[in-house]
Amino acid sequence: MRNLCMTVSFDGTNYYGFQSQPDGNTIQDHLEEAIRQLTGEKIKIIGSGRTDAGVHAYRQVFNFHTQSAIPLERWCLALNGRLPKDIVILEAREVKPGFHSRHSAKRKTYRYTINANQYPDVFLRHLQLHHPGILDIDAMKEAVTYLIGTFDYTSFASRHSTKQNHVRTIYDAHIEVDRSKCREGHPRDQGVIELFITGNGFLQHMVRIIVGTLLQVGEGKRNPVDIQRILEAKDRSAAGPTAEGKGLMLWNVEYNFMEDKPEPPSFALDEVEEDEADSTE
């Protein structure tokens, strides 16, 4: 049996999320159907984690075991020809038998995009939360720094989280602002705000609740240091609302493909072993 690992990019607008569901129409369903058409095998793929309905992925990773002898370099083109236009496989590699997209993942990065110009961008409207009100972006930049570290993120997790332990490590969180689409002489055009956040795992709705809270900081309803108090509360009601899914994109999943087998799992990854998925954003 070969173990194949692939990187897939998808526009989640028209799907009920990554992972298979009774109602169908998920990314996983389409990937498994394309593999079935190509190889004749009925295979269950393993994703690096779930993504919610309407959430996108620039680089989601999955793996599966196959008997197929199709040469590695032909898989992408062959599967892309059998997939809808909003799902594209970007890379395929053969990995060690023990590789597991979820357990072997070292770091994940999400991007959340807020269009803070007065009017939305018609071309990227499916990828951006439009927030026309004036935001204090410097306050938001300060607020994200308080998220970095190892904390119990219960306040930033869905009440429906099935995880026993909500301790995660955020390695990096920062905001970039692109002002290239701002109209000249329009002070209400504040640019496109992108939050990049990297961690060893994310709880259900975690990035979206962080964004909903950051927007309250930007609107002056909270102070940046309130993030510390919210973390300490370990209570979902201490944080802000859950921002819309369409602004969220799984940006990258990092592995060490050179290793023979997964390293001893860290605390967060240990817990993942017990549970179906680490990330359910």
Add this chain to the structure above:
Amino acid sequence: MRNLCMTVSFDGTNYYGFQSQPDGNTIQDHLEEAIRQLTGEKIKIIGSGRTDAGVHAYRQVFNFHTQSAIPLERWCLALNGRLPKDIVILEAREVKPGFHSRHSAKRKTYRYTINANQYPDVFLRHLQLHHPGILDIDAMKEAVTYLIGTFDYTSFASRHSTKQNHVRTIYDAHIEVDRSKCREGHPRDQGVIELFITGNGFLQHMVRIIVGTLLQVGEGKRNPVDIQRILEAKDRSAAGPTAEGKGLMLWNVEYNFMEDKPEPPSFALDEVEEDEADSTE
């Protein structure tokens, strides 16, 4: 009567072009309907030119005369609330009575986008022509320089062009390459190629035929200097095929809003006076 001039951005994917047609579902139809809902007036708007089905506009310009006393700053928001999500008005200004979006235009710029990476970009698939084959981008960059000047562009015009005169001036034409989405270590990812072309007017399908011809240069089927021979032929069959509409975007239309009335028209603009529209890309 007030004369209002507006800048509109639209995703042309789901429309039969800018200008009203018997079959309906054009950008103009939706703009006129939104104005009617807002003011009660049945108005014909004047666009800076037509765009074909599936073609987009970052900044299309139109004007119309109205009796409405609605303050200038309220028009954008009021109309955007009555427009579909893929049409957004970005700016509104009051102009002199003699201003005419088509006759008063000084320069127009189009952008054409070719994704020359091995696999398409799922998020921008409605805005890019995907060309996975290897292209000689330097040859394409050289080829576009031969387009700059005042020429008879008959070879680059649709056979259905209704214009008497095909002489136009191209002020600038250049290619930019964005490699930010290229996968590391994948030589077949050549980046996203953007052609920007600025002129005093464009003939029907002109930019798309230029792009179809440039792609043949990139594929090694023609030499860059062939552009000169094609121009001299004044024969549509001398040029390449018409590239898909979805990669084309009306990028900008330039005016001199400080002038009291339009300058004496140049040759190309003179001809426009006789004809319905200058650009029918």
